Amino acid sequence: MGVSKTHIFSPTQNELAVVAKVLAHPARIAILEYISRQDSCICNDLVDIIGLAQPTISQHLNEIKKIGLLKGTFEGKNLCYCINQERWEELQRSFNEFFTNINRNCC
Amino acid sequence: MGVSKTHIFSPTQNELAVVAKVLAHPARIAILEYISRQDSCICNDLVDIIGLAQPTISQHLNEIKKIGLLKGTFEGKNLCYCINQERWEELQRSFNEFFTNINRNCC
DNA sequence: ATTTAATATTGCAATATTACGATAAAGGCA
DNA sequence: TGCCTTTATCGTAATATTGCAATATTAAAT
Numbered sequence: 001m002g003v004s005k006t007h008i009f010s011p012t013q014n015e016l017a018v019v020a021k022v023l024a025h026p027a028r029i030a031i032l033e034y035i036s037r038q039d040s041c042i043c044n045d046l047v048d049i050i051g052l053a054q055p056t057i058s059q060h061l062n063e064i065k066k067i068g069l070l071k072g073t074f075e076g077k078n079l080c081y082c083i084n085q086e087r088w089e090e091l092q093r094s095f096n097e098f099f100t101n102i103n104r105n106c107c
Numbered sequence: 108m109g110v111s112k113t114h115i116f117s118p119t120q121n122e123l124a125v126v127a128k129v130l131a132h133p134a135r136i137a138i139l140e141y142i143s144r145q146d147s148c149i150c151n152d153l154v155d156i157i158g159l160a161q162p163t164i165s166q167h168l169n170e171i172k173k174i175g176l177l178k179g180t181f182e183g184k185n186l187c188y189c190i191n192q193e194r195w196e197e198l199q200r201s202f203n204e205f206f207t208n209i210n211r212n213c214c
Numbered sequence: 215a216t217t218t219a220a221t222a223t224t225g226c227a228a229t230a231t232t233a234c235g236a237t238a239a240a241g242g243c244a
Numbered sequence: 245t246g247c248c249t250t251t252a253t254c255g256t257a258a259t260a261t262t263g264c265a266a267t268a269t270t271a272a273a274t
Contacts, residue, residue, distance in 0.1 A: 005134075005158075005159065005232090005233085006133060008157075008158045008159075009133035009134065009136070009137055010133075010137075013133040013136045013137050013140070014133045016130065016133075016136055017130065017131050017132050017133040017135075017136055018131075020127045020128075020130035020131040021127070021128075021131035023123065023124065023127035023131075024124050024125075024127040024128035024130075024131045025111065025124050025261090025262085026111070026113060026116035026117075026120040026121045026123075026124040027112075027116065027262095028124075029116070029120045029123055029124055029205070030116055030117075030120050032209060033120070033208075033209070036208070036209040044219090044220060044221085050115075051112075051115045052112065052115075052262095052263075052264090053263065053264050053265080054220085054221075054222090054264090055221090055222080055223080055224095055263080055264060055265080055266095056262075056263050056264065057221095058221060058222055058223085059222090059223095059262085059263085060262095061221095062222085078219085078220060078221085078271095079220075079221060083209060088206070088209065091206070092203070092206035092207070095202050095203075095206065096199070096202075096203060096206075098136075099195070099198070099199035099202065099203075100199070101140075101143070102139060102140070102143040102190060102195065111229095111230090111261090111262065111263095112262090112263085132231090132232085134232095151249090151250065151251085159232095159233075159234090160233065160234050160235080161234090161250085161251075161252095162233075162234060162235080162236095162251095162252080162253080162254095163232075163233050163234065164251095165251060165252060165253085166231095166232080166233085166252095166253095167232095168251095169252085185241095185249090185250065185251085186250075186251060186252095
């Protein structure tokens with residue numbers, strides 16, 4: 001069938017999976033890393049830096065935006081994307097909780 | 108084209124993305140959580156617990172195994188899957204490093 | 215108002231993922 | 245040996261993802 005049966009899993013499990021899916025592409029990892037390295041947040045050169053076509057970059061940015069990780073504001077003609085700090089720390093906590101809650105003392 | 112252009116990204120970026128992709132499905136999150144809750148590591152009831160067909164569970168286990176997160180050993184008739192503690196901690200460090208290295212002081 | 219530059223959207227092709235029925239393989243047990 | 249139970253693999257259908265060319269949109273600049 002090809003459909004994820006999300007309804008049989010808990011909200012927590014689904015949310016973690018959704019966030020992981022956004023991180024599951026090197027371009028999106030690279031985009032996040034690049035934005036974080038910028039002093040200002042003008043990022044209209046992502047296309048040149050990453051090496052993917054402009055529509056593709058736009059789509060990846062949209063995926064990242066969907067989980068609330070980007071705040072976008074206009075600065076003149078150009079769009080300015082920044083990382084949403086509160087959301088970022090929230091996700092960091094979620095992942096860390098997931099990793100530490102797993103009991104590995106077996107075998 | 109539909110192909111991830113992995114060659115234009117760094118090994119670190121690709122590796123993080125590969126691991127995130129494994130976590131990007133609620134069934135695999137649920138499987139990891141279930142295995143971690145077991146005292147022993149006999150996990151032949153995953154099919155009943157998760158609610159997916161046996162071949163599907165087998166495939167998910169295989170995805171998790173591919174990134175080295177599972178150690179499998181035979182115990183009589185049944186296969187025993189356990190979490191690979193060293194690998195688990197390694198991935199926890201990778202994710203934590205990624206999350207903490209991102210500079211969010213902008214906007 | 216027209217041009218220019220940056221980003222978004224649409225449409226489509228190639229490929230990947232998800233899921234399961236059918237079947238195979240392997241070990242334990244009668 | 246033959247049967248049962250458990251896990252793996254194959255084949256296939258449905259859907260999702262990735263990527264880009266073409267086009268649309270938006271706002272600044274001329």
